[in-house]
Amino acid sequence: MKTTDVRVCRAITAVANGQPVVLSNGSEGDGYLVCAADAATPGLLAFMVRHSSGYVRAALPVSECERLNLPPMSHRDTAHCVSVDVRGTGTGISARDRARTIAALASADSVATDFHRPGHVLPVRADGEGVLACQEPAEAAIDLARMAGRGQAAALAEIVSRRRPTQIARGTELVEFAVEHGLPVVSIGELVAYRRRTEPQVVRLAEAILPTWAGDSRVIGFRDVHDGGEHLVAIVGTVDAGVPVPLHVHVECLTGDVFGSKACRCGGELNGALARMSAQGSGVVVYLRPSGPPRACGLLTSNDAPADTMSETVAWILRDLGVYAIKLSEDAPGFGLVMFGGIREQGISTLAAAG
Ligand SMILES: [Zn+2]
Known part of the structure; x- marks a missing residue:
């Protein structure tokens, strides 16, 4: 098996087990902590918030955004939808509250009226075809969740640089972060190549x-x-x-x-x-x-x-x-x-x- 395929398979296994992975956007690009939305727990969200900008998004297929009545926030940016909290949470900002909101966004049983608007989790519309249609982090995140056999929804947040806390982590720092926390690293390009090789085109x-x-x-x-x-x-x-x-x-x-x-x-x-x-x-x-x-x-x-x-x-x-x-x-x-x-x-x- 190709080395890049091994990396993709490790990431899929981790996501299947409810663990986070590091998704990189090219060798010098930024990187994201990603987990399946239906695996969101308070502990996992606390980890994501601690090591990221704290701006946690939930990637959902367009069809789910429409089903849950999550319209784009502006005409210029049609990907980011109006923010939400699931009803019954506290203020909505704690890791525990956000984990509940993200898990609710991933649930097929949720309905539009289950959510307050605005809230503290930002849904982002992703092309349901994933990275083969659009090579962006949201599409890569839902691809990982889908290939892992979880629901087709994922949480993602940009990893912050530890050396330069005012900036986003890039390149080798992402790999160091992943090694330190025992997380698999996979790039969007590797996911594209893996899907082209393993799925009839x-x-x-x-x-x-x-x-x-x-x-x-x-x-x-x-x-x-x-x-x-x-x-x-x-x-x-x-x-x-x-x-x-x-x-x-x-x-x-x-x-x-x-x-x-x-x-x-x-x-x-x-x-x-x-x-x-x-x-x-x-x-x-x-x-x-x-x-x-x-x-x-x-x-x-x-x-x-x-x-x-x-x-x-x-x-x-x-x-x-x-x-x-x-x-x-x-x-x-x-x-x-x-x-x-x-x-x-x-x-x-x-x-x-x-x-
Ligand atoms: Zn010719």
């Missing part, structure tokens, strides 16, 4: 036999579950399990693929790959169509997805197809090798010989 759509100039191909459409990008796979000839399949990964280029533009190599590479596969009687073309405006060399500048994100998408498509061994079928060694490195990291066996 595409769903299969339509399937058809397409007669092309290179022969009949089986074509299958896929949709990215997060950004909605729709990708196409063309399977040429037969694909035997266990035999490395020639693979060509192509990123859509409207001008090159459709109009045969000579300003780029896209169209020639795609046709070359189809011709080789047709001659060999076997091969898979993964045609990636990232979400947003179409990519078109020489016409539109595009923001290409990072190679590691694209290789994860390709790996999930190959798993869906039952293809676990591939070989390079490219005359674009630069892009092809980067892509193959990424796909190999996903656990799919690659043979780097041109096929």
Whole structure:
């Protein structure tokens, strides 16, 4: 298992056991104490208040904020909602009172009228899709709670620097803090990578036999579950399990693929790959169509997805197809090798010989 996955798993186990973890926002970013909201106890809240700014937030999916009638506090900041205390607490500010409020916010049995407004706990709206939709601390916190099998709500508070008490702790000081208190550390980036690797990133759509100039191909459409990008796979000839399949990964280029533009190599590479596969009687073309405006060399500048994100998408498509061994079928060694490195990291066996 990758070291980063071990860190994510340790954090999930701690959250499952009702313990806090340190969530870092990049290597030099700030850091948060995070716990599952349904695990909030007076002792845990006292610990969070003591080592943080004391500004404890409760991250909830948007749907829960709406169910509990927690509107945004202002039009400019739509994430932070009106603050609350659960009824029946004292002043609401003590660790004991805030633990009760946070646990009540996490409870499916709570209703809007259970809470006073304003109060001492700040609910914050988080995208229910978590870090794959939005790489922010609130989304990371609810992801940790959900993956830990707790409710989909979490408490979080910025950790204060001990060396410079007027500032927020960053970087190595967060690690020192975690070691001193025996807490796991996990970063938002590690959670993103873990979820991309462990959760299917595409769903299969339509399937058809397409007669092309290179022969009949089986074509299958896929949709990215997060950004909605729709990708196409063309399977040429037969694909035997266990035999490395020639693979060509192509990123859509409207001008090159459709109009045969000579300003780029896209169209020639795609046709070359189809011709080789047709001659060999076997091969898979993964045609990636990232979400947003179409990519078109020489016409539109595009923001290409990072190679590691694209290789994860390709790996999930190959798993869906039952293809676990591939070989390079490219005359674009630069892009092809980067892509193959990424796909190999996903656990799919690659043979780097041109096929
Ligand atoms: Zn192009």
